[in-house]
Amino acid sequence: MKFSDGYWLLREGVTAAHPAQVLDVAETADGGLEIHAPARPVHGRGDLMTGPVLTLAVHTPMPDVIGLTLTHFTGEPPRRPVFALTGADPRPELSHDDEHVSLTSGALSVRVARSGPWQVEFLAHGRVLTASGPQGMGIMRDAATGGHYLREQLDLGVGSAVYGLGERFGPLVRNGQAVDIWNADGGTATEQAYKNVPFYLTDAGYGVFVDHPGRVGFEVGSETVSRVQFSAETQRLTYYVIHGPTPKDILRRYTALTGRPALPPAWSFGLWLSTSFTTSYDEETVTSFIEGMRERELPLSVFHFDCFWMREFQWCDFRWDPRVFPDPEGMLARLKAKGLHVCVWINPYIAQRSPLFAEGKALGHLLRRPDGSVWQWDMWQPGMALVDFTSPAAREWYASHLEALLAQGVDCFKTDFGERVPEDVEWSDGSDPERMHNYYTYLYNRTVFDVLRGHRGEGEAVLFARSATAGSQKFPVHWGGDCEATYASMAESLRGGLSLGLSGFGFWSHDIGGFEGTPTPALFKRWLAFGLLSSHSRLHGSSSYRVPWLFDEESVDVLRHFTRLKLRLMPYLYEAARTAHEEGVPVMRAMVLEFPEDPGCAHLERQYMLGPDLLVAPVFSDEGDVSYYVPDGTWTHHPSGRTVTGPRWVRERHGFLGLPLLVRPGAVLPVGAHADRPDYPHADGVTLRAYGLTRGAQVTVRVADVTFTVVREGDTLRASASEPSAPWALAAGDRVAHAEAGTGFLTLDLPEQDRW
Structure with missing residues (x-):
């Protein structure tokens, strides 16, 4: 939220109170500090009789991570939900003198000025990473709305770039942007996002995680161009500064704090084929697709049934539509006999016509309004309600229906939706509705992932999820949502995926060819190359099928070529997946993540590193013209062996069977012996x-x-x-x-x- 009217004034109706000085400091039982800071200088006892006073708690959950908790009034009860964070023994060091009080955790220190103007500095190895100066931290009130906000502003150094804040589809560098952390079903073409994460990463040696699951407003070098501002409507706000020094190190520490991705099964890295959304299909249609792939020697790993595997107006009842799938167990057995895994679409909503609506209402498993009635609306499904995942009994009830599908032969779930969560409700565990809006997706996807993990075993669970928040990276895989069948949308999807990777998510996919509309044959072939050189690869659309022979015969050749290429790269890709699982470094990496010292990589958003050693530059034109940047060294085109030496920009033209795919100098690339499936002995x-x-x-x-x-x-x-x-x-x-x-x-x- 913006509070100022230019440099000198506040917006009409806004008042501000900023800490003016340190009144006193105390050490806490956990080795931290508690600082009381009045909003005006104390010259005598008369200045001690009015407020406000801001309480600043300094603590550390693990080495190289320092948290600050800002509190105004302490009288309100604890508000749920809260992010689940993992700590370690930090062993902080405290120091005091007349000028400063400081806490050190690993190589990171926070230093608060005890005399002179208010100043909080974060330092590493004697260098200031960022700081909160006078009139940065504050209590902000808006008379027009009655809102009470806590705000912080952290200095942004000259030339420093900011990344992350979830899967965002605009420019990769966040500088100059205003970002609201608020999940929305907005497609890939607006400032809204399905996956909002209150964490940003810089190329200046640090990142910042705001530990607030509700709405957080970020002004990234926008309201005040030399600072990153964040605020939330609350009486208590915690944020953590995370030291790197490299972007990879920051991600390692951030994911150690909020959770690292599970390792998806190897079979999930193969090609996924979908029925698409509103197309007409039955078992005969599905079989024709699968046989068509086999006849054309197109390796297929997963078949996905989208929404209409269930009856219309009854999503979700988790029952196969008997009119088109009269023998689901037999059909699933026949698909499994072909070596396929099966995914089905679900969401957390229960339509009024679903038999589960009355059952869920009677059992108290559906989200209610304050008057006790079930919350309902007609958007998406007539009269739909939401499952209240804050209730253990509701989670168990929902999971039981998934267990039945797994027993039939289903292997995984596409967990769609989870963004449109209302605030005029009461949750069963008393959670605050504003804080639950973003957090709902975490409970939803955790519930489904736990079912899969319990039924299939560790290492076999995988989702195809759309919505997310901080910590949701623990439940892979996530896909980019509803994109259009255009080159512009293909590019915005890539920006979203790279941004999500810079927000702690290890695995990401997208709808090859675009979801809305039908791609031209040329666009489809260009998107195939990009899609098969992504973490996970799925053919999916809205109103038209995505089997390649419906576009042209060359599309079949392109799909075969890049699918086989990906399968031969599985020894390399699966080790990149292990790194994501063990360290939190994503499979698809923005160039700045691998080359933070190269200023030429800071703004690159149309190319990426696939794992540590492969540079991929998707082609965004029918003609095949592409420009990409090559960092320092002599790189080798795979598989041609042609070399190019950087640092420099390169312009090339590629046919549909090619794109810039370069191997990093000094790399040893493990290439597999099989090109028919992803889960062979690598x-x-x-x-x-x-x-x-x-x-x-x-x-x-x-x-x-x-x-x-x-x-x-x-x-x-x-x-x-x-x-x-x-x-x-x-x-x-x-x-x-x-x-x-x-x-x-x-x-x-x-x-x-x-x-x-």
Whole structure:
């Protein structure tokens, strides 16, 4: 929310109270600090008789993370829900003198001035990362609405860029933007977002997480252009400053605090095919799609049934429409016999005609208004209500219906919706409606994910979720929502995915070809290349099918080419997935995440790194013209072997079977021996392809349970395998050395062109 009228004035009706000085400081039982700061200087006892006084609690949940809690009135009861955070033993250090009081956690310190103007500084290794100066932190009141807000403003250094705040579809760099953390079903073409996360990351060595699950307003270098402002309507507000120093380090610490993604099963990385939304389909249609894919040698891993697997006006009743699917168990068994996994669409809403509406109403499982009536409206489904996931009994009731589907043979769920959550309601656990609006999706997706994890086992659970908030990254995968069948929408989808990755989410997908409308054959083929070089890959639309032969025969060739490419890259991609699971670093990475020291990467949003070593630049034109930036070093086009040396911009034209896909210099890329499915033994027959290793370089690569080490000695590569139970190979350029099963060492003389 904006409070000012230019630099000098406040908006009409707005009043502000800012901490003026430190009155006193006390150490807390958890090793933190409690500071009382009156809103005007204290010159005598007469100044101690009126307020307000802001209480500032300084604490640390883990090394290199420091939290500040601002409190005005302490009389209100605790408000739910709260984000589930994980801490560690931080062992903070406190220091006091006449000038400052400070707390240090790891390499990060916060320093509060005890004399002179109000100043809170965050430092690392003696360098100020950011600070809150006079009239930054404050209590803001709006007479027109009666609103009471707590606000903070943190300095933004010259040239510093801000990223994150969830999946946002505008420019990747947030500077100059006003962002409301408020989940909405707004498509991919507006400032609204399905996945709002009150966390931003900078390229200046720190990130900030605002620990408030409700509406938080961010003014990123917009209201005050040299500061990031955030505010919430509350009496108590906590935020954490997270030290890096690199963007990857910031993400590692942020996800250690809020949770890291589960590791999706390997089969989920293959191609997903959908019925689409409002198209007409039955088992015969589904079978024709699957057989069409098989006949054309198009590897398929997952088949998805969208909304109309259930009867109209009865979403959700979790019952197959008997008019078109009279034998669901038999159909699912037939699909499973073809080696497919099955996904079905669900949402958290219960339509009035669903048999579950009366049942849920009688049991008290549906969200109610303050007068005790069930909250309902007609948008999306006539008379629909929401499941009250704050109730353990309601969660168990909802989960029981999913269990029945899993018993039939369903493998996973597309958890759609969860954004349109009302405020004129009463939750069963007494949660505050404003705070529950964003948090609802967390409870919804956690409920479904827990069912899958309990039924399928650890490592087999996967969702296809649309809505999210902080912490929802624990329940992958998330997809980008309702995009249009245009190049502009393809680009905005990519921006959203990269922004989500910079907000702690490890896995992301999108509707290949666009959801609304039908793509042209050219657009469809360009989107296929982008989609198959994403974390997860799904063919899905609204009113038209997405099987490639309905576009043209070349689309079949393009889909086959890029699907097989992705499947051969599975040894590499699944290790990138492990990194997302273990460290919180996403599979699809904005260029700034890998190259924070390169100013040329700060604003790049039409290309990305897929894992640590592959640069992908999707093509956004029929003609195939593409411009992309190459960071320092000699990069190699995969699979052609052509090289390009950066740092520089490159312009190229690509046919539909190509796009810029470059391997980072000094990388060893594990390439699999199979191109028919994603869940094969990745180390069996793997080829380690070395690119531009300098003399003396040593690279370690993990593939499944095997660790490979490749060393360049002079003009020779030497490789070793920790557990050589299967055949493997070492390659550079056009030279390949093969090892039989049980062979732990290989050597390879480099080709002449690779001896630079």
